[in-house]
Amino acid sequence: MFELTKSQKEIQKAARDFAKGEFDKEIAYELEITCEFPRKIWKKAAELGFLGIHYPENCSGGGMGLLENVLINEAFCRNDCSLGSALALSTSASECILRFGSEEMKNSWLPRLAEGEVLSGRALTETLRGEDYLNIQTSAEKKGDSWVINGQKRYVDNGGDPDTGFYVVLCRTATVEESPEEGLSLFLVESTRSGLSTEPAGRKLGNNLTATSSLTLKGVEIPAENLIGKEGRGFTHLQDYFNESRIISAARSLGNAAGSYDRMIEYVKGRIQFGKKIAEFQVSQHKIADMATKIELARLITYKAAWAADQKKADDSLSSMAKLTAGRAAVEIGSHTIQLFGGYGFMTEYEVERFYRDAKVIELQDGIKDVQKDIIAKNAIGKIK
Numbered sequence: 001m002f003e004l005t006k007s008q009k010e011i012q013k014a015a016r017d018f019a020k021g022e023f024d025k026e027i028a029y030e031l032e033i034t035c036e037f038p039r040k041i042w043k044k045a046a047e048l049g050f051l052g053i054h055y056p057e058n059c060s061g062g063g064m065g066l067l068e069n070v071l072i073n074e075a076f077c078r079n080d081c082s083l084g085s086a087l088a089l090s091t092s093a094s095e096c097i098l099r100f101g102s103e104e105m106k107n108s109w110l111p112r113l114a115e116g117e118v119l120s121g122r123a124l125t126e127t128l129r130g131e132d133y134l135n136i137q138t139s140a141e142k143k144g145d146s147w148v149i150n151g152q153k154r155y156v157d158n159g160g161d162p163d164t165g166f167y168v169v170l171c172r173t174a175t176v177e178e179s180p181e182e183g184l185s186l187f188l189v190e191s192t193r194s195g196l197s198t199e200p201a202g203r204k205l206g207n208n209l210t211a212t213s214s215l216t217l218k219g220v221e222i223p224a225e226n227l228i229g230k231e232g233r234g235f236t237h238l239q240d241y242f243n244e245s246r247i248i249s250a251a252r253s254l255g256n257a258a259g260s261y262d263r264m265i266e267y268v269k270g271r272i273q274f275g276k277k278i279a280e281f282q283v284s285q286h287k288i289a290d291m292a293t294k295i296e297l298a299r300l301i302t303y304k305a306a307w308a309a310d311q312k313k314a315d316d317s318l319s320s321m322a323k324l325t326a327g328r329a330a331v332e333i334g335s336h337t338i339q340l341f342g343g344y345g346f347m348t349e350y351e352v353e354r355f356y357r358d359a360k361v362i363e364l365q366d367g368i369k370d371v372q373k374d375i376i377a378k379n380a381i382g383k384i385k
């Protein structure tokens with residue numbers, strides 16, 4: 001496990017080369033100002049097979065695993081976290097279809113996501129319920145051969161984007177007092193369904209190349225076959241999905257941390273203050289040593305979590321530890337990087353301010369820190385008699 005395979009190294013190099021050739025700082029800032037999705041880069045990334053690398057080959061995918069997907073997301077976000085995150089989120093929640101969806105669902109949506117024809121969104125959070133999913137209010141009621149959905153979701157990535165094809169929506173399908181998790185189910189809701197509307201969430205600190213909106217569902221009728229996986233298993237499916245998506249979040253944070261670090265190393269070797277290069281102050285060197293160590297630890301745990309999932313040994317503690325470690329590394333390294341740049345770091349010229357802003361939001365998506373710690377502690381302690 002301490003060395004990537006030849007094919008993984010080739011994928012990593014291809015992703016780095018693609019980002020080097022196609023990502024552009026000016027484009028990223030322009031798109032950030034207009035809050036636009038990087039459509040041209042998305043299409044090119046899809047053409048080269050980066051988006052569906054982990055989908056099966058018969059769904060236009062690369063037939064590879066989570067580790068390959070991690071390598072791509074790390075490389076993209078290291079070059080430019082805003083562009084890399086927009087590409088990572090373009091297939092948001094599609095793993096719910098990949099893991100639990102019907103063959104028909106997979107065949108009709110995964111190829112279109114891999115080929116850069118549509119975007120997807122996940123609609124889990126509600127105004128009154130952040131990650132307290134067991135108490136969500138959005139409901140789905142069975143009516144003959146259909147389900148009728150009512151409710152409102154908040155902060156849905158790709159929400160309202162003209163290219164978004166569908167949302168994965170978490171709904172209450174029953175009230176089961178003794179085991180509330182059995183009352184939840186996941187549904188695929190096409191963006192064209194009557195009764196569905198979106199409203200932009202407002203201006204954001206970071207992640208501005210991806211639309212974030214609220215999603216209102218008023219009597220939205222969908223056929224029975226739009227149920228993802230099993231009725232009453234939505235919460236369990238979601239936990240399995242998070243085991244995977246948290247590793248991708250970790251990869252984005254890892255890339256972000258390494259991207260800030262790369263820029264910082266180049267800068268401190270050039271700038272002279274008090275007759276010395278900033279890199280020559282021992283206090284800078286110790287800071288750099290800490291940053292390098294944090295990146296290495298984040299990389300090791302993220303790769304290990306992805307590798308374990310690929311061996312069918314997915315471990316929710318490892319996924320949460322990876323997300324926690326890499327997320328924290330990106331925010332801390334972003335802050336230290338700006339400090340080492342001084343006032344220049346606060347300006348857009350060197351990009352590190354954008355990396356810092358983008359780092360913060362990854363700590364919120366796919367699960368807040370406290371929830372990751374709850375998962376790790378619960379597994380560590382086991383049952384308390």
Ligand SMILES: Cc1cc2nc3c(=O)[nH]c(=O)nc-3n(C[C@H](O)[C@H](O)[C@H](O)COP(=O)(O)OP(=O)(O)OC[C@H]3O[C@@H](n4cnc5c(N)ncnc54)[C@H](O)[C@@H]3O)c2cc1C
Pocket residue numbers: 092121122123124125126127129130131132154155156157158204207212361364365366367368370371
């Ligand atoms: C830019 C952006 C994009 C997003 N994209 C999506 C998306 O695509 N789909 C989606 O469904 N959601 C999305 N989210 C929502 C995100 O997942 C939530 O913001 C996050 O889960 C926290 O929920 P909340 O905002 O309601 O905060 P709250 O749940 O109110 O939590 C606020 C704070 O309270 C504390 N807290 C809460 N719960 C606990 C606990 N159990 N233990 C200890 N402390 C706790 C923590 O300090 C926490 O940070 C997005 C959010 C943002 C900002």
